[in-house]
Amino acid sequence: MKYLRWLLLYSVILLTACGDQLLEEAVTEVIKLSEEAIVEENETVNATPTNSSMEEVTQVDNGCFSNEVYIENEDICTLVIECSDYFTCVEWGNDVVTHLEFEYGSLVLEESVATDDDGLKVLTTYNVDNEQEVITTDSDVTDEELAYHGELWFSFSWIIPEKYREEITRFEVFESGNTLAYVSLHDDFGEYWTLGMNYENIELASETLVTYLHEYSHFLSLNFNEVDYWEDEASCPSLFLKNAGCLYEDAYLTGFYLQFWESGASDVFEGNYVSEYAMTSPEEDFAETFAHFVLTETPKGNSVADEKILFFYQYEELVEMRTEILSRTATWLKRSVEK
Structure with missing residues (x-):
């Protein structure tokens, strides 16, 4: 069994594999997060994540910085x-976005949009153990491939908290010139999902963030709590999506569709969509807008695109999710972007 340990770096800002042990008798390849950096939470030094407190920080023994x-x-x-209720968490998130944009530029900048799966070839499939933070495969992969694939998965799992991705239990690395990533169901009961990532790494950190959040939002809006996969179109009392099924009446995507798509979608991009790809369908509009909801400040305008972002703020649980993702996005960027 091959172990590749993942440590929090102390002096560099790139995540790298930093150790492995080969046991000849085993056949399963394993990537596991390191247990060497474990310390008690009360050993860290807490600081308020505002512009003033994030200017100069030092690292402590567990690899975290003093504001982490x-x-x-x-x-x-x-x-x-540093927030205690809906309103303070909205503002805390906005403060974090402001700081990150100052440090790294726009968090939603994209250079390319891949839209289909023509020519897609899966290279390696991994099983995901979210509880242990381990991915495993029986495929014959090299140490270098193992390290690189692990970097792809653990970037996603760093940004998305474990409690929000427990049903994503398979990870695929593929090659394709037309697809950046995908999510899909992989079991007969409609419960467990696969995340697929292109082997070719996305160069822009902002595009990586948008891609992760875009694909995660498909899982968020199309999982078994949101969609009845077995209800046929004729008997569906709500919105029926051909590629998904019958949405429940209280599903996120149902509300989004009724507010922004039921009366007909605009074919004008400016002011109506957060990206051109969002014009494709209600599902893609939802996914692109969710990424902007997390990665941009609360809009103050009244355009349709602004209203779409504000749609997500009516759900307290999504504001809580935004808060948690931003707290992780900040630390991921610090370790993944070389200035």
């Missing part, structure tokens, strides 16, 4: 979340 907290079960660092 160590999450032991996921072996990552996140910003200390």
